[in-house]
Amino acid sequence: MLRRKFLAGAAVAGAGSIGAAASFPTPALAQSQPEIKWRIASSFPKSLDTIYGGAEVIAKRVAELTDNKFQIRVFAAGEIVPGLQVLDAVQAGTVEAGHTVSYYYVGKDPTFAFDACMPFGLNVRQQNSWMRTGGGMELMREFFKDYNIVQFPAGNTGTQMGGWFRKEIKTVEDLKGLKFRIAGIAGQILTKLGVVPQQIAGGDIYPALEKGTIDAAEWVGPYDDEKLGFNKVAKYYYYPGWWEGGPQVSLMINQQQWASLPPAYQAAIEAACADSTLTMLAKYDSQNPVALRKLVASGTQLRPFPRPVMEACFDAANQVYAEVAAANPKFKKVYEPWLKYRDEQLLWFRVAEGTFDNFMSAASQRKPAAKKG
Numbered sequence: 001m002l003r004r005k006f007l008a009g010a011a012v013a014g015a016g017s018i019g020a021a022a023s024f025p026t027p028a029l030a031q032s033q034p035e036i037k038w039r040i041a042s043s044f045p046k047s048l049d050t051i052y053g054g055a056e057v058i059a060k061r062v063a064e065l066t067d068n069k070f071q072i073r074v075f076a077a078g079e080i081v082p083g084l085q086v087l088d089a090v091q092a093g094t095v096e097a098g099h100t101v102s103y104y105y106v107g108k109d110p111t112f113a114f115d116a117c118m119p120f121g122l123n124v125r126q127q128n129s130w131m132r133t134g135g136g137m138e139l140m141r142e143f144f145k146d147y148n149i150v151q152f153p154a155g156n157t158g159t160q161m162g163g164w165f166r167k168e169i170k171t172v173e174d175l176k177g178l179k180f181r182i183a184g185i186a187g188q189i190l191t192k193l194g195v196v197p198q199q200i201a202g203g204d205i206y207p208a209l210e211k212g213t214i215d216a217a218e219w220v221g222p223y224d225d226e227k228l229g230f231n232k233v234a235k236y237y238y239y240p241g242w243w244e245g246g247p248q249v250s251l252m253i254n255q256q257q258w259a260s261l262p263p264a265y266q267a268a269i270e271a272a273c274a275d276s277t278l279t280m281l282a283k284y285d286s287q288n289p290v291a292l293r294k295l296v297a298s299g300t301q302l303r304p305f306p307r308p309v310m311e312a313c314f315d316a317a318n319q320v321y322a323e324v325a326a327a328n329p330k331f332k333k334v335y336e337p338w339l340k341y342r343d344e345q346l347l348w349f350r351v352a353e354g355t356f357d358n359f360m361s362a363a364s365q366r367k368p369a370a371k372k373g
Contacts, residue, residue, distance in 0.1 A: 004258055033262055040073045040251070041090070043083040043100040046076045048224050054155035054276045056100035061272035062265075070265050083201035087252060091148045096257040099154060101249055103184030104199070108147075109325050111331045112336060113185045115140045115151060117247040119317045121338075124156045124246035124281060126345045131248070134241045134341050139334045150258045154273040154282040155249030158288075160240035163218030164209065164230040168239065172312045181205055181217035184245040185320065186243030192316040202228070209233045218243075222291035223284060237299045242313060249280070276350065323345055358370070 013274050017170070040059065044052040052074075059072035075095075077083030086098035087105050102115035114136070122130055130136040131153050144151050163182070169175065176194030180187075187197030208214045210233045217234070218241055219225050251273050258266070296302055304315075320337075325332040 024054045025178070031239055032068065033069050033264065036070045036265065038070075038096040038257070038263070039080065040072055040074045040099075041077075041086045041098045042074055042094045043077050043086050043098070043104065045078075046082075047227055048202065048220075050223065050280060050287065051155065051220065051249065052076060053159065053283075054280045055059050055251075057276040057279050058099070058154060058251060058272040060268070061275050062268045070169070070268060072097075076204060077201060084199070087147065087149070090252045093148075093254050093256065097251055099249065099251055100190070101183070101247060102151070103247075106188075109143075109330060110185050110188070110328065111143055111276075111334055114334050115144075115248065115250055116184065117244050118338070119184075119186045119189055119243035120245070122246050122313055122342055122345065123349075124158050125331070126342070126349070127156065127246040127248055128153065128277070129345070130338065130341050135337060136341075139337070143334065144252075145255070145331060146198060148255045150253045150255055152251045152253070152270060152273040153248050154251035154276045155222050157244070157247055157249075157284050158243040158281055160241035160247060161218065161221045161225065162241045164225070164234035165216040165236040165238060166234050167215070168236055168303065169309060171306070172309055175309070178216060178325060179210055179214045181208065181214050183218075184243065189243070189313060189317045189320050190222050192319065193312060201241045206230065206233065221288045222295055223283060223287040226291045226295055231295050231298065231300050235299070236303050237295065238303050238305055240305070242310060248277075251276075271279035 013249075040055045041054055042055050046052055055074040060068050060072055062072055077086075080095060084104050087102075089095045090098040093223075102112040103117065105112045117127060121127075127136075131140070137153075140151065163180070167174070172193060175190065177196065178194070179196045179198055180190065181198045181200045182190065182195075186193075187199065190197055198208070200208055200214070200217075202219060204216075205217045205219060206228055209217050209230065214323055217230065219228060219230070225231070225237075251269070251271070261269075269304040281302045292302075321335060325335050
């Protein structure tokens with residue numbers, strides 16, 4: 001009798017819906033995982049939904065992958081710490097993690113720039129390749145140990161624009177005395193050409209440009225730049241941002257906090273960071289073309305940097321790298337294998353990617369051939 005009742009109950013359960021199956025108790029493994037709450041300090045304002053949103057993607061995915069037991073709350077620049085002090089907050093344990101760009105901290109050590117991008121360096125695919133399979137992650141993890149941080153690639157904007165200028169840049173001489181908001185090691189390079197670099201957090205750029213505190217400013221690209229309104233206070237929009245061919249955004253995690261996580265939660269963070277990278281890049285690639293057309297239609301003057309200016313900047317970059325490598329063993333240790341990797345990548349991309357991209361750019365401007373007959 002009991003056996004018949006058991007079999008009948010099993011048959012009913014087997015005929016039930018997926019929802020009924022979902023009502024079974026959570027596996028013991030999931031039940032054993034702890035409930036954890038973290039904070040991420042972002043270097044970006046909430047208004048920049050794509051780059052700030054990268055941290056939100058991480059928080060959402062981690063929650064989904066851990067059955068909501070690992071909760072992360074994102075704080076915009078200035079809510080806990082200023083945007084350019086995120087690394088310090090993570091290092092000190094003020095917050096568990098930060099979403100930022102490592103070149104903001106080249107004042108501490110120029111080696112930080114490799115974790116984001118180097119002027120005249122890698123594009124987004126090359127940066128991803130170097131970090132994940134080319135030895136870059138291992139080199140940077142060793143460097144970050146001195147700052148009590150474990151870092152992950154967690155976003156990328158793709159190649160950025162060269163910025164907004166009040167006056168045209170026609171020659172190298174036009175750079176002299178220019179007060180230019182520019183982040184990272186690129187400021188050191190432009191100093192050799194007479195530029196006065198200014199490092200200003202994203203949310204503070206507009207008032208500085210509007211008041212004339214600075215003469216020019218670079219940020220990201222058309223989508224974000226339009227949101228920040230730079231086209232209202234500067235007329236000329238230059239390209240390309242040779243200092244940011246593939247700038248990586250990173251999730252920085254306090255070492256002790258990272259070590260305290262269960263392996264499953266560590267895996268969730270790693271997966272979420274990879275998702276953030278793909279999502280951020282996809283959003284910029286879809287939004288930038290639309291925003292650029294709107295900017296040009298509203299009167300923005302689009303300009304390429306003149307070839308002599310680009311060449312002068314390239315030469316200055318090589319001078320800076322040689323000087324820094326001679327004085328900084330940590331920089332040299334990363335720079336030498338990075339340079340070899342960059343040159344190998346450029347050789348390959350010139351054969352396939354570059355040829356294809358150049359042809360398509362030209363071909364898209366051709367008029368369709370007239371039909372015969």
